[in-house]
Amino acid sequence: MSCRRQTSSPLTHQLFLSLVLLACLCGSGCRATAPPAKYCRLNRSDKYGVAYTITVDNSGHGPAANFTTVQRAIDSVPVGNSQWVRIQISPGKFTEKVVIGENKPCIFLHGAGRASTSIEWDDHEDKPTSPIFAAFADDIVAKGITFKNKYNIGPGDLVWKRATAARIGGDRSAFFECGFVGLQDTFLDDDGRHLFSNCYIEGAMDFIYGAGKSIYKECEISLNIGKYEPGLAGSITAQKKELPGEESGFVFDGCEFSGTGKAILGRAWGAYSTVVVYNSSIGDIIVPQGWDAWGYVGHEANLTYVEANNRGKGANTSKRVPWMKRLNPAQLRSYVDISFIDRDGWLRNLPRISS
Incomplete structure (x- = not known):
């Protein structure tokens, strides 16, 4: 049960993302007001606008990485973080559950593409703890990652149970080119304001x-x-x-x-x-x-x-x-x-x- 391939070229899709963000700027009359100071700080000198980048690679074959699991990379971000931090995740399947607590805002998870980078696990039933990926903090961004709950996906008897791939509970969160794959209750769009652009959601x-x-x-x-x-x-x-x-x-x-x-x-x-x-x-x-x-x-x-x-x-x-x-x-x-x-x-x- 894999995500369907993207049909647009990288150049075409980069243009699309730029247009989405332009629409976000101009959809309400192109107001000139700046975001309130409580928002995450952008680093104007960095091409991503982040304070620094943390790398994650579990293959053992790539260049030296800071961490081998996504969760450890998130754990390294300071509590009460107030500036954008990019976590660059290599291609590969990360067999783990990942939680971003409410005290860890301003995180940008950057995968290698939803067909290349995935976070997968098998869990079900309990809403607070069973999602494979859960983000409770405000100001979370992800691009190019698939979140997959493998419960009930595959051979065997079907048992209908809640099996959530991702739960998004913070405000001001955006997901670009991500995948959410499951069967029952795949994606919990729990609370807060969110944008999902060119994502794939299956269930x-x-x-x-x-x-x-x-x-x-x-x-x-x-x-x-x-x-x-x-x-x-x-x-x-x-x-x-x-x-x-x-x-x-x-x-x-x-x-x-x-x-x-x-x-x-x-x-x-x-x-x-x-x-x-x-x-x-x-x-x-x-x-x-x-x-x-x-x-x-x-x-x-x-x-x-x-x-x-x-x-x-x-x-x-x-x-x-x-x-x-x-x-x-x-x-x-x-x-x-x-x-x-x-x-x-x-x-x-x-x-x-x-x-």
Whole structure:
């Protein structure tokens, strides 16, 4: 179960990343205000904007590295760190679980590409401790890494259990060209504002879930339930906005929904669950009703499930649930504009990920 290959050239994709960051700057009127001082300090003289780089290599064949595990590299970052630190991770499979505690912000994990650098383990059930990768600190950036939970992936009897590959619980976090691979509850977008750009997310049941406030920009969303239990319909999202004023919701902009089997686009894990699918390609994997109120039957008016400007065999909304929202252009723009996650300009303060 490997990530699908990238089809764009390095030059084309570097241009795309630059355009994403430019959009982040200009999506709200190109405000000139600088990010607050509490954000991580950028080193203007370094090509990545970082204070220093730590190297990780577990192969034993590459140049001398500072560490052989990702976790030890993270542990070496000072508590309360306030300037960007880059952890350069070599190609290879890192068989370990990795945690970034809430007292270790300003870390940039830089892999060699999601087809080359992976962090993998096999764990399940317990939400606080079972994710293969967990980031609780604010200001975390990753590029070019696959996070994979191997539980239930492979031969043997299928047992449905939560088996999370990654949990992101800090604010102001961004992931570029990363992969998240699992089966049930693959990716916990737990809390905070996040950007996921050109990422690959694979799973079967509720495989993008949580209460984060996030934009998924040009990501590949891959359903795999048809490989394991073809007769069962899966669910792509389980969004957990619980109160009307809560800063929470998932926006999929320019994504590709594909894979094997059938699924709904989402079901309500919270009373005000919010998911917007916009300008995306939706393959023939979505069941006609599209959405499920789950435990909130009778309160569907509080749910915000939106599909707009999509294409593909699965994008026909004529048989969707009658309570799916139809937004006017201004309402839709309030979700798909980058200001949905970046009113204060934190995206301008990221390391230079395209260097």
